[in-house]
Amino acid sequence: MRTLILTALLATTTALAATAQDASNTLDRGNWQDAASLGASLDSADGYTIAAKATTLGASVSPDSAKAALLKKAQSYANQAIKLNPNSASAYFELARADGRLAQYTGILESLGLAGEIKKALVKAIDLDPKFDEAYVALGLWNAELAAKGGGASFITGARGDQVIPNFEKAIAIAPTTIAHRLEYANSLLLLNRNSNRSAAIAQLQKAVSLTPVTYWDKQDLAAAQKKLDALR
Structure with missing residues (x-):
């Protein structure tokens, strides 16, 4: 029985990793909406990180009227990833990237307000992964x-x-x-x-x-x- 349980757990872990890789591959092909949906569906730190990256990149090729909402969604995904794994350098980076892109579409005071948060997240990412x-x-x-x-x-x-x-x-x-x-x-x-x-x-x-x-x-x-x-x- 124990062997069967371990085998099942291993299979589940492998499937999850493969699905995360699928989300990344989907994003590499430019299908950012599908990549974001797939990443978020994993309900894991890696999945939400991919979703954040996909949504931020998607904002860059979307109409200006849609950018702010997409970037706020990317922030949410990145924060969820950090919540699930506080030691994920990629999650902190994606939070900084979403913050940075959002700052480009806000006023000077709002941009300066985000500036400290952006640097903090980037420094954290580098501390975790030099x-x-x-x-x-x-x-x-x-x-x-x-x-x-x-x-x-x-x-x-x-x-x-x-x-x-x-x-x-x-x-x-x-x-x-x-x-x-x-x-x-x-x-x-x-x-x-x-x-x-x-x-x-x-x-x-x-x-x-x-x-x-x-x-x-x-x-x-x-x-x-x-x-x-x-x-x-």
């Missing part, structure tokens, strides 16, 4: 966007322009072939100083367009990098 390349990218972008807003935003949030390059360099050292990292690096450099950083941004974009996309989202990033590069040349 090789979390996406978290370093997000932290670099966080510093760039707030430093670019001017002295008041930097003073309130503690954002520093001199922390942009170190964070991106860490991310690229970990994952040198990720197109999004190069694109966001270029965007951040241009935010800090469009004129003096133009050549460095072009170099990052040239590297980005030389890389091979793997997922639907990589292809989106590749197209964005090419468009940005063409505009700068």
Whole structure:
């Protein structure tokens, strides 16, 4: 009987992992709605993390009128993932990503209010996983966007322009072939100083367009990098 129970438990665990992988694969193909539904249906930390990621990415390709509601849903999924697993670096990252995207669609006061929460979640993700390349990218972008807003935003949030390059360099050292990292690096450099950083941004974009996309989202990033590069040349 005990052997049968252990076998059943093992089979259940394997099925759950396979289903979580299915949700991730579905998202990689660009089917974010299905990925979000499948991830949430797992009622697990990994599942809700996938659902949060899918919903945030889905917001980026949805009409502006739908973005805020989708990003708030992504926040909810990420918070549920953290509740189920407080040691999930990915869950904290997805919370930060949803917060960050939502801040782009709110007023300056609301954005500054979210800024502290975003950094807190990113630092937590890095503490849990020091090789979390996406978290370093997000932290670099966080510093760039707030430093670019001017002295008041930097003073309130503690954002520093001199922390942009170190964070991106860490991310690229970990994952040198990720197109999004190069694109966001270029965007951040241009935010800090469009004129003096133009050549460095072009170099990052040239590297980005030389890389091979793997997922639907990589292809989106590749197209964005090419468009940005063409505009700068």
